[in-house]
Amino acid sequence: EAGVAQSPRYKIIEKRQSVAFWCNPISGHATLYWYQQILGQGPKLLIQFQNNGVVDDSQLPKDRFSAERLKGVDSTLKIQPAKLEDSAVYLCASSALGVEAYEQYFGPGTRLTVT
Amino acid sequence: EDQVTQSPEALRLQEGESSSLNCSYTVSGLRGLFWYRQDPGKGPEFLFTLYSAGEEKEKERLKATLTKKESFLHITAPKPEDSATYLCAVQSNSNSGYALNFGKGTSLLVTP
Numbered sequence: 015e016a017g018v019a020q021s022p023r024y025k026i027i028e029k030r031q032s033v034a035f036w037c038n039p040i041s042g043h044a045t046l047y048w049y050q051q052i053l054g055q056g057p058k059l060l061i062q063f064q065n066n067g068v069v070d071d072s073q074l075p076k077d078r079f080s081a082e083r084l085k086g087v088d089s090t091l092k093i094q095p096a097k098l099e100d101s102a103v104y105l106c107a108s109s110a111l112g113v114e115a116y117e118q119y120f121g122p123g124t125r126l127t128v129t
Numbered sequence: 130e131d132q133v134t135q136s137p138e139a140l141r142l143q144e145g146e147s148s149s150l151n152c153s154y155t156v157s158g159l160r161g162l163f164w165y166r167q168d169p170g171k172g173p174e175f176l177f178t179l180y181s182a183g184e185e186k187e188k189e190r191l192k193a194t195l196t197k198k199e200s201f202l203h204i205t206a207p208k209p210e211d212s213a214t215y216l217c218a219v220q221s222n223s224n225s226g227y228a229l230n231f232g233k234g235t236s237l238l239v240t241p
Contacts, residue, residue, distance in 0.1 A: 018172070045227060056133075056216055056231025057173065069226040105172050109227060116161045116220060118229060120172030 016041065018121035020106050026127045032094035035124045039087070039108030045069075046083055047118060048091050049105040057105055063089065096128045131156045131221050135232035142207055142239050150202040150215055150235045158222030162200050163229060164193050165216040173216055176202075207239045 019038040027033050039046050045064050049057035060079065061071040065086040074081070078097070083089040093100055103125050107118040134153045142148055154162065161180050165173035177186045179195040186193050190211065192203040202215055214236045218229035 047228070054233065056218070056233050057229070058231070059228040062226045062228055064226075070228055107172075116178055116227065117163075117175055118227070119175060120165075122170075123172050125170075 018106055018108055018119055020104075020121040020124055022124055023122065024125050024127075026129065027096055029098055029128050030095040032092065033096055033126065034090055034092045035104050035106075035126075037089045037091070037106030037121060039089075039106070040110075040119055042110065043108035043119075044086070044111050045109045046089050047107040047109075048081055048089070049107065049120075051103045051105055051123070053102070060091070093126075096126075098128050101126060101128045131219055131230045133217055133219055133230055133232035135215075135217050135235050137235060138233070139236045140238070142204075142237070144208055144239055144241050145206050147203070147205045147207070149204070150217075150237070152200040152202070152217030152232060153198060154200070154217075154219050155198075156219045156221045156223075156230075160220040160222045160227075162195055163218045163220065164191075164200070164202055165218065167214045167216055167234070176215075204237070207237075209239045209241055212237055212239045 048060045051057040060074045061081045062069040063083040066083045081091045103123040105123045107120045109118045132155045136151045164176040167173045177193040182197045214234040216234045218231040
């Protein structure tokens with residue numbers, strides 16, 4: 015079974031530029047998450063989707079971050095404009111419905127460097 | 130507010146030297162406690178879920194245990210390939226979704 019796919023793996027941009035990350039979850043997984051992991055920290059949830067609806071975006075900086083999950087499968091996370099403090103690894107995770115929803119499976123992440 | 134504290138921050142072991150990693154938590158209704166392993170440049174890899182105090186789970190050289198206030202990840206006779214960062218996370222019943230609240234992790238280095 016294929017895992018969670020993310021692209022690009024690395025991105026370097028200047029501050030005030032925009033950037034987008036893509037995620038394809040495990041086939042059949044209804045729930046998709048975006049986490050931000052700053053160096054030396056654990057991942058922090060940015061947004062959670064169930065199918066194509068938002069369940070929790072309370073920690074998403076909505077003045078600069080946006081995310082969508084069209085058709086309840088792939089998802090895109092965008093930052094516009096980027097700040098230096100956005101330098102981090104952006105992780106996508108997915109989980110199934112039911113008891114299996116408790117277990118989240120992560121992709122390899124996108125490492126963003128803002129200069 | 131949910132809190133997860135992991136200790137130690139870093140641990141260096143000789144191959145074969147058993148030890149334990151600690152995860153202390155406060156949560157308003159525990160739905161589950163998770164252990165993940167993260168290798169450099171990779172996403173977290175799922176290891177275990179524990180749901181209630183007294184529960185234990187094992188996988189190869191790893192054993193996870195849970196009490197009402199903390200969880201331990203016991204590593205028996207570790208090998209160099211066990212070197213990684215181990216992350217603990219809690220999932221709360223007060224959360225309408227299934228978001229995980231992570232600790233900062235314990236960085237484990239096992240030397241030959």
